[in-house]
Amino acid sequence: MSEPAPIGDRHHRQRLLPMIGDDGQRRLAESSVLIVGCGALGTVSAELLARAGVGSLSLVDRDVVEATNLQRQTLYTEADAKAGRAKAEAARDRLREIDSSLRIRGWVDDLDAEGVRGYVGEADVVVDGLDNFETRYLLNDACVEAGVPYLYGGAVGTVGLSMTVLPATDSRATRTSDRVRIGTEQATPCLRCVFPEPPTAGSSPTCDTAGVLGMVTAMVAARQATEAIKILVGATNRVERGLWSIDPWQGRFACVETIDRPDPACPCCGRRRFEFLEGRGRAETAVLCGRNAVQVRPASRAALDLDSLHARLGPHGEFHRESGLIRGVLRAECGDEGDPLELTVFIDGRSIVRGTVETERARAIHARYVGA
Ligand SMILES: [Zn+2]
Structure with missing residues (x-):
């Protein structure tokens, strides 16, 4: 079988940007991103990162495509919903159609303490596309332990939140790649520095009960993907610090939590006690x-x-x-x-x-x- 004809220089417009250039584009091609949750946030960030030329993507999701997803989960079609396809597999196949040279894996999996380390340890950056805090705190623990940047995102109603976590590259870090290294002076607070405890079950609205505007999830995912690109091309000094809130319906966009440094008393990044990896919080x-x-x-x-x-x-x-x-x-x-x-x-x-x-x-x- 003959090789398909090359389609030309798909990243040309991005390479023209001085902050990316040929060098940045090469770094992206060598990079590996883990996206946990292939819902509204995960599908948008996965597509943006695939089109931007990130070489390797791993997608993890436990759920199947349903009709109510189509309003905002941009990689899925009616056929996926009718067939009830696993999201990680439907998203993987769609991304392969977008870029056949992409190294992509889709895992149908419910992350637990045992599995999360394996996924996180191989990634240069982790993007949060989750819909629940139980798994988020587990992911925050795993990223801090392994020293892998973690891009938190969430949205309900017309409000989106995002935060970039840069854990200091610790000598105890457990990851396999050393492409991204974060000095102590660049380290940011982790999720638990800002929200020490997860909300109790049933105490906060979810997208499924309160609704969500698809434009908001797309905006949050675009911010997460931008932050991922900055980190992967080595522009960690351009990373946004603090917790950002966005409400395009009200026209509000603000940094709502400005803690700039990791909290030395934080059980996770300060004391390196990874309670959620040890099984806490699991239903x-x-x-x-x-x-x-x-x-x-x-x-x-x-x-x-x-x-x-x-x-x-x-x-x-x-x-x-x-x-x-x-x-x-x-x-x-x-x-x-x-x-x-x-x-x-x-x-x-x-x-x-x-x-x-x-x-x-x-x-x-x-x-x-x-x-x-
Ligand atoms: Zn912390």
């Missing part, structure tokens, strides 16, 4: 035998505000508030046999997802509708 799941259901027990056991959760679940199906629990059917979520999933949420934060025996699916449903 436990158990298949309820004979009941076609999975129980999800979040690590934080704070009592839920069932009235506000009931109001948030209202648009997603028929939900009834009973003593100590909320029960109902999720209209848009199908179970293993194609029937709608039934969700019961207890005041202690536990959920029972009926209609599936897949623990990853139940964990995702809990994160989405109850919040993790």
Whole structure:
């Protein structure tokens, strides 16, 4: 078989930029980026980075494409949603169509403490495309431990947040590549310096209950991808410091948290105690035998505000508030046999997802509708 004809110099306009140039373009081609979560943030950042010429991309996601994703998750099509394709695989295939020379891997995986180190250790930069705090704190721990820059991003409603974490390259760092090295004077706060504890389950709105504007997620992902490019071409001095909030509906764009230096008292980057890697914060799941259901027990056991959760679940199906629990059917979520999933949420934060025996699916449903 003959090689396909080359299509010409696709990165020409980017190489013209003095801050990239031929040297920057070569560095990008040698770089490796891990994108965790292939939803609204992950699809946009993956596409921007692939088109920019990052040589190697690894995508990790636990979920499948659904119709409600198409409003903002730019790599997917109706055919992907109809087939219920795994996001990591659908995104991988689409990116291969965009650039056939890209080295790309798609992993259908629910990150846990054991797996996360393997993915992070091979990356030069990690981009957060997650929809839940449980995995975010795990990822922050893994990136600080390994000394790999971590680009936090999140969005709900019309508000997006982003923050660049540059962990100092420590002699104890555990990564395999040394392409990006961060001096102590350049190190930034980590996620736990700014938000010491994850929000308790059910306490904050999620995109699935409060909605989200696709333009906002695209803006946050574009910022994450820009920061990744700066780091990969060696322009770490241009990295934005602090936590940035953006609300294009209100016309607001501001640095809302200006802590500039890592907090020496931070358990993660200050004391190098990686509690989430040691298993803290992980929701436990158990298949309820004979009941076609999975129980999800979040690590934080704070009592839920069932009235506000009931109001948030209202648009997603028929939900009834009973003593100590909320029960109902999720209209848009199908179970293993194609029937709608039934969700019961207890005041202690536990959920029972009926209609599936897949623990990853139940964990995702809990994160989405109850919040993790
Ligand atoms: Zn920290």
